[in-house]
Amino acid sequence: MELYDSTIREILGRIEANSPRAWPFEAGKAWPDNGVNELVLTRDAAFELGGGSLPASNCTCVTTDGSLVPEDRITLVGPDLGAIRADSPFARIVLLHVNSISGDDQEAFRTIRDMEFVKYHVFPQGYMMRISPENGREQVRVGKQAVKRGISFRNIGDSFIKKYKENKLIDHVHIIFATGDRALCRELADTGKKVDAITMTLNHIMDGLSTDCSICAFKEVCDEIEGMKELHFKKGSGPMQL
Numbered sequence: 001m002e003l004y005d006s007t008i009r010e011i012l013g014r015i016e017a018n019s020p021r022a023w024p025f026e027a028g029k030a031w032p033d034n035g036v037n038e039l040v041l042t043r044d045a046a047f048e049l050g051g052g053s054l055p056a057s058n059c060t061c062v063t064t065d066g067s068l069v070p071e072d073r074i075t076l077v078g079p080d081l082g083a084i085r086a087d088s089p090f091a092r093i094v095l096l097h098v099n100s101i102s103g104d105d106q107e108a109f110r111t112i113r114d115m116e117f118v119k120y121h122v123f124p125q126g127y128m129m130r131i132s133p134e135n136g137r138e139q140v141r142v143g144k145q146a147v148k149r150g151i152s153f154r155n156i157g158d159s160f161i162k163k164y165k166e167n168k169l170i171d172h173v174h175i176i177f178a179t180g181d182r183a184l185c186r187e188l189a190d191t192g193k194k195v196d197a198i199t200m201t202l203n204h205i206m207d208g209l210s211t212d213c214s215i216c217a218f219k220e221v222c223d224e225i226e227g228m229k230e231l232h233f234k235k236g237s238g239p240m241q242l
Helices: 005-016 105-121 144-148 153-164 182-206 219-224 228-234
Strands: 021-024 045-049 056-063 073-077 090-098 127-132 137-143 170-179
Touching: 005 056, 005 090, 005 170, 005 182, 045 144, 056 105, 056 137, 056 182, 073 153, 090 105, 090 137, 090 153, 090 182, 105 127, 105 153, 137 144, 153 170, 170 182
Parallel strands: 056 090, 073 170
Antiparallel strands: 021 073, 045 137, 090 170, 127 137
């Protein structure tokens, strides 16, 4: 059972159809980190990613299928940070290949959530992120000085991957950035909502709530995602299989 795998394939298909650029992970190229989120004022900003009513999203998908995330990689669709001249649509997607997660279902679920929360612990200089868990939006204000110093999505991707690799359960990380293309970023935002729905359904299952499908608010997700319903009714009978 691979709860996120079909979504990962869908994401990769969309990205590959848009002539992406890609780079391997190099820890030495990670952008300097402040240790805390930097306040970039409007007057000091070159532009915003996902500002205003523009599409802005992030999501994280976990898999144990190494063929889906075979290496550490940064992928970009659209203009890089040094080429953006105005506010732009934005999406950031993280695909994680993890090794076997041991423990009971609750422990495994907490492990997955800990991986997702890495996004709150990366603080690149001149790159102020504002993440809203309620609606899945991720907006970024990029400072003028950072642009002058050559900040790029490759640098930012290296920063994220470097942080993820501190977790020994994570084998490979694929960071995907999309900018410029409003339609694509909107599609990826819709995909992010689907990923959030899967994760919320897992949370529902782990909380041991009703197994009466006729009244469950997450029935649509269980019906669509292969293996979700089986996990619901077999929770606790063995280690969770992603």
